[in-house]
Amino acid sequence: MNVGIIGTGYVGLVTGAVLSDIGHVVTCLDINEEKINRLKKGQSPIYEPGLDEILARNTATNRLYFTTNAQEAFAQADIIFIAVGTPQGKDGAADLSYIEQAAKDIAINVDHNVIVVVKSTVPVGTNDKVEEIILENMPPGLQVHVVSNPEFLREGHAINDTFYGDRIVIGAENSIARDKVESLFKSLNIPIVHTNRRSAEMIKYASNAFLAVKISYINQISNLCEAIGADVNAVADGVGMDHRIGRAFLNAGIGYGGSCFPKDTEALAYLARKNDVNLSIVQSAIQANGEQRHIFVQKVISYFKGELVGKKIAILGLAFKPNTDDMREAPAITIIEELLKKGAHIKAYDPIVKDVTSLNNKIKYANTKEQCVENVDAILIVTEWEEFVEADWKKIKMISKDAQVFDGRNILTNK
Numbered sequence: 001m002n003v004g005i006i007g008t009g010y011v012g013l014v015t016g017a018v019l020s021d022i023g024h025v026v027t028c029l030d031i032n033e034e035k036i037n038r039l040k041k042g043q044s045p046i047y048e049p050g051l052d053e054i055l056a057r058n059t060a061t062n063r064l065y066f067t068t069n070a071q072e073a074f075a076q077a078d079i080i081f082i083a084v085g086t087p088q089g090k091d092g093a094a095d096l097s098y099i100e101q102a103a104k105d106i107a108i109n110v111d112h113n114v115i116v117v118v119k120s121t122v123p124v125g126t127n128d129k130v131e132e133i134i135l136e137n138m139p140p141g142l143q144v145h146v147v148s149n150p151e152f153l154r155e156g157h158a159i160n161d162t163f164y165g166d167r168i169v170i171g172a173e174n175s176i177a178r179d180k181v182e183s184l185f186k187s188l189n190i191p192i193v194h195t196n197r198r199s200a201e202m203i204k205y206a207s208n209a210f211l212a213v214k215i216s217y218i219n220q221i222s223n224l225c226e227a228i229g230a231d232v233n234a235v236a237d238g239v240g241m242d243h244r245i246g247r248a249f250l251n252a253g254i255g256y257g258g259s260c261f262p263k264d265t266e267a268l269a270y271l272a273r274k275n276d277v278n279l280s281i282v283q284s285a286i287q288a289n290g291e292q293r294h295i296f297v298q299k300v301i302s303y304f305k306g307e308l309v310g311k312k313i314a315i316l317g318l319a320f321k322p323n324t325d326d327m328r329e330a331p332a333i334t335i336i337e338e339l340l341k342k343g344a345h346i347k348a349y350d351p352i353v354k355d356v357t358s359l360n361n362k363i364k365y366a367n368t369k370e371q372c373v374e375n376v377d378a379i380l381i382v383t384e385w386e387e388f389v390e391a392d393w394k395k396i397k398m399i400s401k402d403a404q405v406f407d408g409r410n411i412l413t414n415k
């Protein structure tokens with residue numbers, strides 16, 4: 001099939017790469033010229049394991065194209081995906097301006113009947129709105145069907161998650177459009193969930209919020225474990241062996257960050273408030289997550305008896321999680337800013353993130369973890385990169401002359 005994709009971010013680009021890899025002809029559209037120019041030169045604008053190879057393979061076989069021209073992207077398209085951002089807006093609500101613009105772009109640039117698939121994470125009712133906008137603005141006589149197909153990939157595992165996902169959710173009001181979207185994914189052999197558009201939109205938020213609640217729960221249990229002398233890793237292992245609970249997302253630490261959980265939990269809480277529904281569980285998870293990074297900083301402050309002025313602190317890990325270069329809502333930023341405010345000097349090392357615009361000129365960057373921990377008073381583990389998990393910690397402690405280690409990801413329990 002011929003597919004157009006609006007937005008070449010983590011979701012649009014990975015979706016485009018995988019759909020071309022399973023035989024479709026895909027044209028990816030973005031308004032960011034720099035991104036498209038890089039992609040045309042064969043360079044990925046994001047760090048995502050395995051992505052470069054798939055991009056190279058499918059551009060070489062003429063199944064994957066990149067453009068900033070909407071007419072070119074939609075000219076042959078049977079199906080157009082919307083994969084633009086839905087950042088946090090006012091009062092926690094999702095900002096739908098990119099979605100609305102994408103819908104208008106489709107309406108004024110298509111010259112044939114089309115199926116539009118909304119892959120972005122959007123509040124319940126948005127697919128209806130997208131259909132309305134397109135119908136209002138497209139040439140008379142043309143038809144559009146909008147289908148909801150939320151995305152569940154994790155950054156750092158995006159390719160694998162797309163090829164081997166747990167489920168593909170298709171929310172449709174029209175059975176012909178539904179079947180056509182289903183046939184697009186057929187060769188992936190992933191279980192399909194059929195539902196209406198509103199339920200599909202809700203599945204995405206309910207999934208993310210559940211995972212966020214799970215993390216905040218284990219983090220609060222971890223605080224209690226620390227107070228009473230229990231080991232949260234052992235507790236999580238024991239609890240997680242119950243198949244009704246499961247071990248995944250029970251890793252305690254400094255809390256969740258990233259481009260999804262923070263904004264999606266806020267958007268769901270906003271939706272509940274707007275509809276006068278009590279969603280205090282999600283609200284509490286958000287609050288607990290905000291507190292968790294302050295609790296971590298407080299441990300450092302207490303260790304130095306409240307006096308951080310001039311203290312040299314090494315930060316190991318900047319990205320919000322391993323295997324990504326994404327710094328959106330990374331706990332590292334809040335933690336570093338709080339330490340800077342207290343007068344500490346910060347040196348940071350991350351295997352992939354080499355500078356953070358908002359922190360530049362305020363902190364130093366090291367080229368290696370060894371360089372980072374030289375001549376410091378404390379070491380903070382902020383992201384659980386494999387490089388830190390597998391490191392020779394005896395050597396790290398020796399280089400740092402036994403600087404105090406604060407393990408924000410509980411990776412050193414058995415070391």
Ligand SMILES: NC(=O)c1ccc[n+]([C@@H]2O[C@H](COP(=O)([O-])OP(=O)(O)OC[C@H]3O[C@@H](n4cnc5c(N)ncnc54)[C@H](O)[C@@H]3O)[C@@H](O)[C@H]2O)c1
Nearest residue numbers: 007008009010011030031032083084085086120121151155
């Ligand atoms: N990042 C993830 O891991 C992930 C996973 C699942 C779902 N989601 C959801 O998917 C959506 C996209 O997320 P992302 O992280 O890929 O976003 P992103 O910010 O990385 O990328 C969005 C891209 O869309 C482009 N864009 C915006 N308006 C456009 C327009 N009118 N025409 C063409 N291009 C346009 C932007 O320039 C940008 O490159 C969001 O709703 C997000 O919540 C993200």
Ligand SMILES: O=c1ccn([C@@H]2O[C@H](COP(=O)(O)OP(=O)(O)O[C@H]3O[C@H](CO)[C@@H](O)[C@H](O)[C@H]3O)[C@@H](O)[C@H]2O)c(=O)[nH]1
Nearest residue numbers: 151152153154155215249250251255256257258260320321
């Ligand atoms: O046990 C855990 C698991 C995760 N995290 C943190 O939670 C955040 C999110 O991690 P993860 O879910 O692995 O990454 P994302 O790429 O943000 O993926 C989430 O958000 C995406 C965007 O909606 C969804 O598609 C995915 O299914 C969902 O897992 C990160 O800060 C992790 O450090 C923990 O603190 N403990």
